[in-house]
Amino acid sequence: MGLFDFFSKESDKQKKAESPKEEVQQEKVIQQEKKESLDKGLEKTKQNFFSKLSKAVAGKSKVDEEVLDELEEILISSDVGVGTTIKIIKRIEERVARDKFVTTAELDQILREEVAALLSENNTSDVQEFGIPAGVSRPYVILVVGVNGVGKTTTIGKLAAQFKAKGHKVILGAADTFRAAAVDQLILWGERVGVPVVSHGMNTDPASVAFDAVKQGMDEKADVVIIDTAGRLHNKVNLMNELSKIKRVIQKFVPEAPHEVMLVLDGSTGQNAVNQAREFIKATEVSTLTITKLDGTAKGGVVIGISDEFKIPVKYIGVGEKTGDLQVFNRKEFVESLFNRSSS
Numbered sequence: 575m576g577l578f579d580f581f582s583k584e585s586d587k588q589k590k591a592e593s594p595k596e597e598v599q600q601e602k603v604i605q606q607e608k609k610e611s612l613d614k615g616l617e618k619t620k621q622n623f624f625s626k627l628s629k630a631v632a633g634k635s636k637v638d639e640e641v642l643d644e645l646e647e648i649l650i651s652s653d654v655g656v657g658t659t660i661k662i663i664k665r666i667e668e669r670v671a672r673d674k675f676v677t678t679a680e681l682d683q684i685l686r687e688e689v690a691a692l693l694s695e696n697n698t699s700d701v702q703e704f705g706i707p708a709g710v711s712r713p714y715v716i717l718v719v720g721v722n723g724v725g726k727t728t729t730i731g732k733l734a735a736q737f738k739a740k741g742h743k744v745i746l747g748a749a750d751t752f753r754a755a756a757v758d759q760l761i762l763w764g765e766r767v768g769v770p771v772v773s774h775g776m777n778t779d780p781a782s783v784a785f786d787a788v789k790q791g792m793d794e795k796a797d798v799v800i801i802d803t804a805g806r807l808h809n810k811v812n813l814m815n816e817l818s819k820i821k822r823v824i825q826k827f828v829p830e831a832p833h834e835v836m837l838v839l840d841g842s843t844g845q846n847a848v849n850q851a852r853e854f855i856k857a858t859e860v861s862t863l864t865i866t867k868l869d870g871t872a873k874g875g876v877v878i879g880i881s882d883e884f885k886i887p888v889k890y891i892g893v894g895e896k897t898g899d900l901q902v903f904n905r906k907e908f909v910e911s912l913f914n915r916s917s918s
Contacts, residue, residue: 609907611893612893612901612907612908613914614893615868615869615892615894615899616869616893616911616912617869618869619874619875620874620911620914620915621872623648623872623912624915626648627681627682631644631681635677635678636677637666637678637681641681642663642666645663645685646659646660649663649875652872652873653844653875653879654875655876655879655882655883657883658692658879658882659879662685662688666684666688682913686910689909689912690905693881693908696881696882704739706742707833710830710833712795712796713745713788713828714798714799715788715801716800716801716833716835717784717804717832717835718800718801718802719835719860720838720839720854721850722753722756724843724867725840725892727756727759727763729866729890729900730746730760730763731764732892732897732900733890733900734746734764734767734798734800735897736900737797737798742798743795743797744798745770745771745772745787745796745799746764746770746787746802747771747801748760748761748771748802749780749781749783749784749787749801750802750804751774751775751777751778751779751780752777753776761773770790772790774786780816780819781816781819781822782823784803784820784823785823787801788823789827801832803820804816804817804858813858814857814858817857835858835861835862836860836861837851837860837864837886838863839863839866840865841867841876842868842871845876847865848876851863851880851883852884855886862886862888862889862890863880863887863889864900865890865903866891866900867892869895869899877903877908881905887903889902889903890903891903
């Protein structure tokens with residue numbers, strides 16, 4: 575199955591739909607495929623977590639201090655993060671004290687409930703599908719930032735494919751001009767997906783690319799303009815200056831742009847992703863997070879820690895190579911999949 579199967583399948587399904595009943599059925603199929611993709615993408619994290627948890631509670635009937643100490647180590651080793659782990663353990667301790675007796679058999683469900691509660695308290699929202707927020711001007715402008723190698727340009731390509739599959743007109747801007755591969759890769763994605771890419775080549779002014787991308791978006795009445803930029807973080811001052819310049823020039827066309835500054839993080843790097851988030855958030859006004867490569871790691875707990883620490887919405891997660899494996903983050907579905915032993 576190829577990288578762009580989701581886009582092709584989505585288009586085919588829309589073409590074949592002849593009645594509301596068929597559309598409902600097709601939507602059920604799409605949602606089932608999404609669930610299976612999520613389950614598969616989190617498989618390594620689940621296997622790692624539950625194998626350790628099973629050993630920790632072996633031969634024990636109740637949740638006691640020793641079990642909680644073991645659980646704390648397991649959560650930290652799953653890259654949930656120390657601060658977030660302490661919050662989760664404290665919540666479980668309070669439940670044990672309140673309920674007097676909690677069995678190890680109940681621990682899975684308690685963990686599921688407390689992690690879900692923690693995510694719900696953070697600034698995350700359950701967006702059901704790809705789309706543009708109601709009431710915003712067009713084009714909807716997204717600036718995408720992140721260090722090299724996190725899957726930033728690939729994420730943009732997948733976003734473009736899914737926005738287009740929903741009927742939106744998309745334009746891409748290749749403003750990560752300090753890395754030739756980033757420009758070439760984005761152009762390739764544009765050709766494959768069938769969306770135009772504004773590019774001035776390598777070592778050109780990123781703000782100029784952004785200016786022309788948004789201008790073209792206005793001229794062609796595009797719905798979405800996605801700008802690839804800031805592929806490095808060796809100097810926060812330079813990064814801040816560059817992004818500030820980009821914002822100034824695109825606001826000449828769309829005063830409220832960018833509507834979204836999306837930071838892409840590689841989930842497989844665990845706490846390094848947390849550190850990158852910390853530095854980018856200091857340098858610019860990040861409004862959403864995308865966490866990629868969760869399928870290749872046992873560090874899926876990093877999603878929980880990042881959401882808890884920064885209180886910035888995790889909007890998308892990457893759980894595989896296919897275009898459809900870039901999913902809108904739904905905290906309920908994520909928790910259900912993460913703590914579902916039967917799918918691991």
